[in-house]
Amino acid sequence: MNDATQHADHGHDHADGPGHFTRRGYLIGFLLSVVLTAxxxxxxxxxxxxxxxTTAIVIIAFAVVQILVHTVCFLHVxxxxxxxxxxxxxxxxxxIVLIVIAGSLWIMYHLNSNMMPMPSAEMSAQx
Amino acid sequence: MAADALTxxxxxxxxxxxxxxxxxxxSGGSTLLGFWIYLMSDALIFATLFATYGVLSSAYAGGxxxxxxxELPLVAVNTALLLTSSITYGFAMIAMQEGxxxxxxxxxxxxxxxxxxxxxIELYEFAxxxxxxxxxxxxxxxxxxxxxxxxxxxxxIFGIIWLGVMLVQLGQRGLHPENRRRxxxxxxxxxxxxxVWIGVFTFVYLxxxxx
Numbered sequence: 234m235n236d237a238t239q240h241a242d243h244g245h246d247h248a249d250g251p252g253h254f255t256r257r258g259y260l261i262g263f264l265l266s267v268v269l270t271a272x273x274x275x276x277x278x279x280x281x282x283x284x285x286x287t288t289a290i291v292i293i294a295f296a297v298v299q300i301l302v303h304t305v306c307f308l309h310v311x312x313x314x315x316x317x318x319x320x321x322x323x324x325x326x327x328x329i330v331l332i333v334i335a336g337s338l339w340i341m342y343h344l345n346s347n348m349m350p351m352p353s354a355e356m357s358a359q360x
Numbered sequence: 361m362a363a364d365a366l367t368x369x370x371x372x373x374x375x376x377x378x379x380x381x382x383x384x385x386x387s388g389g390s391t392l393l394g395f396w397i398y399l400m401s402d403a404l405i406f407a408t409l410f411a412t413y414g415v416l417s418s419a420y421a422g423g424x425x426x427x428x429x430x431e432l433p434l435v436a437v438n439t440a441l442l443l444t445s446s447i448t449y450g451f452a453m454i455a456m457q458e459g460x461x462x463x464x465x466x467x468x469x470x471x472x473x474x475x476x477x478x479x480x481i482e483l484y485e486f487a488x489x490x491x492x493x494x495x496x497x498x499x500x501x502x503x504x505x506x507x508x509x510x511x512x513x514x515x516x517i518f519g520i521i522w523l524g525v526m527l528v529q530l531g532q533r534g535l536h537p538e539n540r541r542r543x544x545x546x547x548x549x550x551x552x553x554x555x556v557w558i559g560v561f562t563f564v565y566l567x568x569x570x571x
Contacts, residue, residue: 254457259450266443270561274436277566285570292570296562300555307446307551315393322393326400330407337411 254309262306269299395545399552402515406556409511410563413504417568423499426568429489435565438481439557442516445474446554453547461534464543465527471550472523475516482513505564512560515553522546 273292275281282288304310310323417426448471455463486506489495496506526546529539 254450254453256451256454259447259454263443263447263450266446270439270443270558273562273566274432274439277569278432278436289567289570292562292566296558299558303446303551303555303558307450307554308548315396318393319396322397322400326403330403333404333407334411334414338414341415 258306258309262302265302265306266299269295269302391541392544392548395548399548402552403556406508406511406559409504409508410559413508413564416500416504417564418571419500421499421501423502424492424494426501426565426571429492429494430565430569431485431488432565432569434481434485435561438478438485439561441474441478441481442554442557445471445478446551448474449547449550453543456535456540456543459535461530464535465530468523468527468530472520472527475520475523479513479516479520482509486510509560509564512553512556515549515556519546519550519553522549 273295276288276292280288282291304323310319312320314320448467452464452467452471455467489502494502496503523546526539526542529542533539
């Protein structure tokens with residue numbers, strides 16, 4: 234009995250990553266992501282918001298929320314899995330991903346506006 | 361007994377979140393964490409490709425613009441296929457957890473078919489684009505587009521191959537601990553690809569058409 238407990242205990246020490254999956258968790262994740270996918274497609278395909286910039290901000294916000302939904306409901310990233318190391322690795326990667334993408338866009342935007350040949354419309358707007 | 365006093369609280373403290381897990385794992389835990397770290401490095405590859413696409417996405421070089429070549433209905437169908445394959449894989453994991461071999465295999469087959477549908481539609485889209493003259497050589501925008509989207513597509517293809525291998529292994533040996541561990545890794549891989557696709561359909565297709 235005691236031996237069996239220790240045996241199982243060993244398994245728990247190297248906890249099986251994400252732990253127990255539930256049908257409910259997957260269904261919630263799926264329903265949320267259906268909504269979070271359908272709305273951006275609908276916004277862009279019908280042009281419901283008129284203003285392109287507002288639409289862009291809204292669909293980026295939907296994408297960020299959907300990535301979080303997938304992370305929690307499907308990838309099961311939480312504070313318990315692997316003693317929190319999956320969450321740590323995820324957070325670290327998220328920071329690097331943001332730096333790479335936002336940093337590249339920022340730098341190249343400034344390079345573009347300072348060095349690249351400009352389209353004639355922009356050129357004529359210069360003082 | 362002293363040993364009892366030491367182990368019992370520990371066991372009760374941990375058993376609440378891992379009820380199903382009664383078998384012994386040699387290396388399951390560290391494999392899953394290692395695979396997770398591989399996925400995170402994969403995320404960095406995609407981050408560089410997204411950054412490249414972001415920088416080059418308006419460099420048309422006289423070639424077609426996103427609005428002219430992207431077909432959103434096709435992308436919507438593709439997104440639906442991949443999204444559905446995520447939940448069917450989830451059902452496979454639940455069947456695995458309940459120890460149902462047939463159920464696991466059935467859901468894995470459905471997931472694989474959805475994945476094949478996704479790749480087929482993507483290849484059809486690429487063929488159409490190339491047929492219209494929107495080849496990877498046409499502009500920096502198209503080079504970046506094909507690199508990013510095809511890298512994701514390649515990942516899906518490898519995921520489908522892995523699924524096929526798992527089906528063979530399940531058929532031969534059933535749901536033994538090693539196969540369970542492999543299915544957990546594939547689960548992470550498959551859902552991770554879905555996360556990347558969220559980025560692709562938002563930043564490449566939707567924002568491209570808005571531009």
